[in-house]
Amino acid sequence: MESVTPDLRHRLGKLVFERVAGADGPKHRERIHLSEGERWFADDRPIRLVHADSSMFIGGLRALLLQSLHPLAMAGVAGHSDYRGDPWGRLQRTSYFLAVTTFGLAEDAERAVAKVKGIHRRVNGTAPDGRPYAASDPHLLKWVHVAEVDSFLDTYQRYGAAPLDQAGRDAYVFDTAFVARKLGVIDPPTTEAELREQLAAYRSELRSTPEARGAARFLLVRPPLPAIARAPYAVLASASVASLPAWTRRPLRLPYLPVTERTVVRAAGKGIVRTLRWITAPVPERAA
Incomplete structure (x- = not known):
């Protein structure tokens, strides 16, 4: 990467940031990071x-694939989200949140x-299987x-710059629970063990649906x-699939190649995350 000039690095970083944050990204970034206050x-x-x-680039894709396996959650996305017509807009709104x-x-x-809770109140309907849903x-x-x-958390532990120890992982889940309660989640997990337990408790509700498989094809x-x-x-897409639990592959019609995923995909994922981290980091000022 030493052969890349600071100017090219800056342009690449700006391109990635504009895709993820949108036209209002610079304004939002300044207020979010530079404003004084609690x-x-x-x-x-x-x-x-x-x-x-x-690593959030991989984690975001993994989250969308995993979330799609709940038929009612996916029905809400398919029926009320313009993720196919405006995927970048959806990404930018999520990244801002x-x-x-x-x-x-x-x-x-x-x-x-x-604002999100207001949108959720308007997202309701009937899933293809006849069950009602409400966001x-x-x-x-x-x-x-x-x-x-x-x-x-999974993708950060795999690809993050400084993976967390057990106390750090529990603290991360604890932090996210604060935001979850604000959104209306009741009794969110506050430790990694609780996170695993609550995720496993949904397994019986998850299904392979045309909507989920279509979303996976679109994303990947x-x-x-x-x-x-x-x-x-x-x-990024290969790394997101490789990080998914093995039991998700069949319902999403995704391949499972454990040896390749542990070697080739893992190495490639580390490389692309390291590159993204490098081009999006602030470029040091040159000495006069």
């Missing part, structure tokens, strides 16, 4: 360490939560939460990307 989490909290790491609730002013985090249902909210937290095979981004994205 925040939900202190600088030394694990949630800040995990959510600032480039994570950033503002993790790093931003408490008042801005409260407003972001209120504000605490049971579905908890599924989305535990699948997301499990994904972010047919994402709307420019040609230059397809190879790096393929590595």
